[in-house]
Amino acid sequence: MSAPYRPRHCWRVEILDEDWMPASGTHTDKAHAEALLEATANRRPGVQLRLIRETTTSHVEATRGVGHLPAGSNAEDCPACAGTNPPYPFLCPGPTPKETRL
Numbered sequence: 001m002s003a004p005y006r007p008r009h010c011w012r013v014e015i016l017d018e019d020w021m022p023a024s025g026t027h028t029d030k031a032h033a034e035a036l037l038e039a040t041a042n043r044r045p046g047v048q049l050r051l052i053r054e055t056t057t058s059h060v061e062a063t064r065g066v067g068h069l070p071a072g073s074n075a076e077d078c079p080a081c082a083g084t085n086p087p088y089p090f091l092c093p094g095p096t097p098k099e100t101r102l
């Protein structure tokens with residue numbers, strides 16, 4: 001099963017003060033964090049700084065109540081097919097035996 005979530009990134013600046021400490025908040029705009037790094041370096045010459053990229057990934061580990069549409073349905077309309085990019089002609093494979101309600 002492919003993950004429908006893309007990794008998310010944010011950036012922050014850290015400063016070495018015996019240990020690495022936060023020197024900024026987290027920012028989703030890398031250019032902004034780089035500007036903060038530059039500004040901090042200019043304000044505190046001689047200190048050691050680093051730019052940190054944090055990555056958050058999300059994976060579907062369990063799904064409840066969301067099954068496939070009947071076999072042959074348009075996969076783009078199927079919540080269980082979302083993100084799986086099935087081969088052309090993009091048809092939902094239908095419920096697996098486990099999903100079939102008796």
Ligand SMILES: [Zn+2]
Nearest residue numbers: 068078081092
């Ligand atoms: Zn489906």
